[in-house]
Amino acid sequence: MFSIEISTFLGRFHPLIVHFPIGFIFLGILIETYTNIIKLRIHRKVIAFCWMMGLITSIFAVIFGWLLTLNGYYIENQISLHKWSGVFLLFLTFIGWLIKSNILNLFKKQDFFINFLVILTLVIVGHQGANITHGKNYLYEYLPSNINNFFQEKKNVKYYENSEIDSIKIFTDLILPVFENKCIDCHNQNIKSGGLNMLTIKDIKNGGLSGKSIIAGNSSKSLIFQRATLSQDNKKFMPPTGIPLTYDEINLIKWWIDKYLNSDLKLSELKLSGEEKSLLEKLYKINMNPKPYYEKLKDLPKINIDELEVLEKSEFKWNFISDNYELLEIKFTGKKIDDEKILKLKKFSNHIVSLSMTNCKLTNDNLQKISDLYNLVNLDINNNSNISDDGIKFLKNLENLEKINLYGTNVSNLIFENLVEFKKLKKIYLWKTNVTKNEVDKFNLENSDKQIFLGI
Amino acid sequence: MNCNNHKHNYKFSRRDFLTKTSLGMGALTVGSLISPSSLYSQSNYINNRLPHFPAKAKRVIYLLQSGAPSQLDLFDYKPLLNKLNGTELPDSVRGGQRLTGMSSGQSSFPLAGSIFKFKKFGKSGAWMSELMPYTSQIVDDLCFIKSMYTEAINHDPAVTFLQTGSELPGRPSIGSWISYGLGSDNKNLPEFVVLVTKDKFGQPLYSRLWGNGFLPSKHQGVQFRSGKNPVLYLDNPPGVTADIRKEQLEYLKKLEKINHRDVGDPEILSRMSQYEMAFRMQSSVPEVMDVSKEPEYIYDLYGKESRNPGSFAANCLLARKLIEKDVKFVQLYHQGWDQHGDLPNAIKVQCKDTDQPTAGLIKDLKQRGLLDETLVIWGGEFGRGSYSQGTLTKTNYGRDHHPKCFTIFMAGAGIKKGITIGSTDDFGYNIKERPVHVHDFQATLMHLLGIDHERLTFKHQGRRYRLTDVHGEIVKEILS
Numbered sequence: 001m002f003s004i005e006i007s008t009f010l011g012r013f014h015p016l017i018v019h020f021p022i023g024f025i026f027l028g029i030l031i032e033t034y035t036n037i038i039k040l041r042i043h044r045k046v047i048a049f050c051w052m053m054g055l056i057t058s059i060f061a062v063i064f065g066w067l068l069t070l071n072g073y074y075i076e077n078q079i080s081l082h083k084w085s086g087v088f089l090l091f092l093t094f095i096g097w098l099i100k101s102n103i104l105n106l107f108k109k110q111d112f113f114i115n116f117l118v119i120l121t122l123v124i125v126g127h128q129g130a131n132i133t134h135g136k137n138y139l140y141e142y143l144p145s146n147i148n149n150f151f152q153e154k155k156n157v158k159y160y161e162n163s164e165i166d167s168i169k170i171f172t173d174l175i176l177p178v179f180e181n182k183c184i185d186c187h188n189q190n191i192k193s194g195g196l197n198m199l200t201i202k203d204i205k206n207g208g209l210s211g212k213s214i215i216a217g218n219s220s221k222s223l224i225f226q227r228a229t230l231s232q233d234n235k236k237f238m239p240p241t242g243i244p245l246t247y248d249e250i251n252l253i254k255w256w257i258d259k260y261l262n263s264d265l266k267l268s269e270l271k272l273s274g275e276e277k278s279l280l281e282k283l284y285k286i287n288m289n290p291k292p293y294y295e296k297l298k299d300l301p302k303i304n305i306d307e308l309e310v311l312e313k314s315e316f317k318w319n320f321i322s323d324n325y326e327l328l329e330i331k332f333t334g335k336k337i338d339d340e341k342i343l344k345l346k347k348f349s350n351h352i353v354s355l356s357m358t359n360c361k362l363t364n365d366n367l368q369k370i371s372d373l374y375n376l377v378n379l380d381i382n383n384n385s386n387i388s389d390d391g392i393k394f395l396k397n398l399e400n401l402e403k404i405n406l407y408g409t410n411v412s413n414l415i416f417e418n419l420v421e422f423k424k425l426k427k428i429y430l431w432k433t434n435v436t437k438n439e440v441d442k443f444n445l446e447n448s449d450k451q452i453f454l455g456i
Numbered sequence: 457m458n459c460n461n462h463k464h465n466y467k468f469s470r471r472d473f474l475t476k477t478s479l480g481m482g483a484l485t486v487g488s489l490i491s492p493s494s495l496y497s498q499s500n501y502i503n504n505r506l507p508h509f510p511a512k513a514k515r516v517i518y519l520l521q522s523g524a525p526s527q528l529d530l531f532d533y534k535p536l537l538n539k540l541n542g543t544e545l546p547d548s549v550r551g552g553q554r555l556t557g558m559s560s561g562q563s564s565f566p567l568a569g570s571i572f573k574f575k576k577f578g579k580s581g582a583w584m585s586e587l588m589p590y591t592s593q594i595v596d597d598l599c600f601i602k603s604m605y606t607e608a609i610n611h612d613p614a615v616t617f618l619q620t621g622s623e624l625p626g627r628p629s630i631g632s633w634i635s636y637g638l639g640s641d642n643k644n645l646p647e648f649v650v651l652v653t654k655d656k657f658g659q660p661l662y663s664r665l666w667g668n669g670f671l672p673s674k675h676q677g678v679q680f681r682s683g684k685n686p687v688l689y690l691d692n693p694p695g696v697t698a699d700i701r702k703e704q705l706e707y708l709k710k711l712e713k714i715n716h717r718d719v720g721d722p723e724i725l726s727r728m729s730q731y732e733m734a735f736r737m738q739s740s741v742p743e744v745m746d747v748s749k750e751p752e753y754i755y756d757l758y759g760k761e762s763r764n765p766g767s768f769a770a771n772c773l774l775a776r777k778l779i780e781k782d783v784k785f786v787q788l789y790h791q792g793w794d795q796h797g798d799l800p801n802a803i804k805v806q807c808k809d810t811d812q813p814t815a816g817l818i819k820d821l822k823q824r825g826l827l828d829e830t831l832v833i834w835g836g837e838f839g840r841g842s843y844s845q846g847t848l849t850k851t852n853y854g855r856d857h858h859p860k861c862f863t864i865f866m867a868g869a870g871i872k873k874g875i876t877i878g879s880t881d882d883f884g885y886n887i888k889e890r891p892v893h894v895h896d897f898q899a900t901l902m903h904l905l906g907i908d909h910e911r912l913t914f915k916h917q918g919r920r921y922r923l924t925d926v927h928g929e930i931v932k933e934i935l936s
Binding site (some may be wrong): 294323331429453 | 505506507508509510511641753757782819820822823824825828906
């Protein structure tokens with residue numbers, strides 16, 4: 001029909017035109033009601049004329065509004081209520097005109113009824129339209145805050161104050177939420193405005209009608225960045241409607257394009273500058289220092305101290321890690337350990353974070369019995385010559401292990417296969433084992449997050 | 457055993473008795489009729505389970521270098537002093553600082569540059585002089601504080617201040633506070649053990665430095681000596697067998713129980729636990745002191761002096777063994793750093809004594825996984841000045857006491873590795889950045905052990921005392 005430019009040009013008259021039907025219809029209803037009240041007899045054609053004018057201008061309003069939606073700058077699910085209630089209003093106005101012109105005669109109270117219905121619909125349509133142009137909170141913003149809280153739409157902002165930095169991924173958790181808030185409504189797999197889908201890195205890279213929309217390492221040449229940083233009155237500015245990206249969001253996207261576009265790295269894998277850290281802290285409340293393990297174990301049930309006596313009888317010494325955590329450090333103080341003693345620990349399996357069983361003839365099979373100490377962070381089994389690589393396999397459930405002391409055991413180079421499995425493991429003591437320096441060096445190259453101590 | 461949850465079951469002392477009954481005997485009778493238990497309420501009972509918060513360090517080895525080593529010849533590199541060697545210390549730098557009686561009469565204060573060569577070591581690029589070749593190799597494990605300062609200018613008050621938080625004698629030593637706060641991890645050995653290098657001279661050391669002060673006496677440091685009797689009077693006299701001793705102790709215990717029931721003096725309990733500890737130590741001490749099973753390469757690591765019982769090196773080796781046995785606080789003392797004259801020669805001897813063993817100890821702890829849980833501290837009670845005491849020659853000079861700045865280093869649990877904090881001016885005379893007071897150091901040490909230094913108190917003579925008095929701020933920059 002028209003080119004997008006012309007339709008948009010005409011469409012932008014919609015906000016002007018909509019005021020005519022409002023005026024005419026109101027005027028019609030006003031005259032009718034007023035003359036009724038003061039019992040003045042006027043010609044019904046006057047009222048019918050108002051409705052007719054209302055009907056004609058309504059038709060224009062709908063057409064121009066429709067044209068405005070064609071350019072894709074509005075988000076379908078945000079405008080559909082306005083759109084269809086507007087069409088419904090047109091229909092009601094038509095019925096109203098028929099009634100007022102005495103063409104239609106339905107029932108006795110039809111005049112009052114149609115007036116009421118039209119005004120109600122008008123309020124709804126008008127409010128929806130204003131939401132689109134002024135934003136949803138425009139009307140309520142300055143209400144007293146207790147009432148305002150009721151109406152105001154809750155912003156759904158993502159914060160990561162309680163997340164671990166090794167659980168936060170750059171694209172999925174930092175970039176995508178920004179896009180979801182401000183771009184995805186018009187750029188997804190169903191509505192690909194400009195041919196662009198912004199849901200995955202791959203789709204973004206593929207770009208839209210103008211080709212690649214992003215160039216790794218070069219934000220200023222990337223269309224996404226360019227369009228979001230144009231002057232707001234430029235018609236190419238993105239997002240065309242709604243709230244633009246904030247300064248911090250723009251910085252975040254620039255940082256991402258310039259440095260980390262190629263894979264969805266975890267935050268813990270990056271070396272961040274102070275400025276980058278404070279940006280993330282501000283936007284997402286991310287706490288850049290990894291939390292110590294005990295912070296995550298705050299809600300364990302209280303231990304009954306009398307029950308710990310069982311441990312003492314089996315030659316285990318216990319300590320609470322501190323006053324405010326129900327977490328235990330356990331040390332075997334005897335000369336020889338066995339399964340029966342180890343099984344006494346089961347009762348406290350969630351509470352034990354540190355376990356030491358050194359120089360006590362511990363065997364591989366014994367280790368199987370501690371495989372459910374899920375919260376274990378520190379395991380010290382040094383100087384047990386019966387322990388070999390097979391024993392380490394039993395530990396693979398201990399996901400939270402950060403430190404393991406195996407010095408003076410019989411583990412060998414085969415252990416490295418198992419060690420990689422422990423995601424949180426940071427320190428491994430392997431002095432006086434069958435592990436060789438060469439293999440340690442190799443392991444270190446690939447696993448910079450783990451530190452191996454080989455000794456003199 | 458219930459270790460850090462132990463109640464300090466001291467009933468009530470004479471003073472408590474008087475305060476509790478200060479309303480007179482009438483109040484006493486009424487009070488005890490209403491609530492007999494409140495009469496015995498324990499003023500010194502620690503309510504909370506300690507540590508207050510999760511500890512980074514479980515144990516401490518404090519290598520105290522008595523006499524005050526010269527930071528200017530070891531760590532704090534000041535090329536300007538070499539450039540201005542022999543010229544007067546500017547008054548603007550000294551700023552009217554008080555001097556000891558030993559050099560205040562000098563007519564001239566010629567600046568004395570160190571005659572030792574300095575170099576940067578490790579990835580961290582820490583400055584070290586050639587005097588410490590072994591320690592230089594492990595600087596990336598160390599944390600230097602170059603801006604320590606103290607208030608005392610003479611040895612006794614300074615070392616007393618460092619160890620007890622007060623220049624006046626009578627307060628508990630750091631180790632005693634730790635023992636009182638955290639209790640024991642090994643009921644067969646004391647929590648607080650002291651090792652003094654034998655046959656060294658210099659500033660006197662005396663047992664009040666590791667004394668319990670007003671804390672119950674079972675918290676005092678126990679000195680282990682080299683030779684046949686590591687702990688004096690621990691062995692049974694000739695003719696008394698272990699069985700006899702045991703029986704004797706059992707009877708004694710019964711008597712003391714009656715005594716305690718009647719009198720209620722908290723020291724009775726303390727004494728009883730010490731008798732029992734001594735009995736257990738009769739077997740545990742010889743075991744831990746026996747270094748004959750240590751392999752050659754361990755001796756080589758600590759240096760050849762480590763075969764000589766009672767030397768600093770041998771004590772370092774012992775310190776490791778004590779730490780392995782869960783002793784909480786091992787305090788070493790090494791005298792001989794008080795080099796007012798002939799510093800260049802004397803300091804060489806001192807470094808030879810201490811350099812390799814210190815580095816060896818840290819490496820040994822590291823390979824055993826103990827350095828993660830053990831805090832090692834090396835340092836003296838104050839520093840030494842940048843002008844020469846006595847005549848300055850091309851090859852010789854002396855240095856007087858200098859409380860305004862000195863260097864210590866730490867390694868291990870909870871401490872950042874390979875960093876230096878604080879700095880001094882180009883004359884090595886005043887602190888330029890990040891002053892760390894002795895109380896700050898003590899507060900930090902407590903913090904690493906999971907103790908809030910403001911909360912660990914003991915009521916004595918009507919007021920609550922703590923190690924850091926009313927001072928002390930944690931040096932956050934060095935915490936890992």
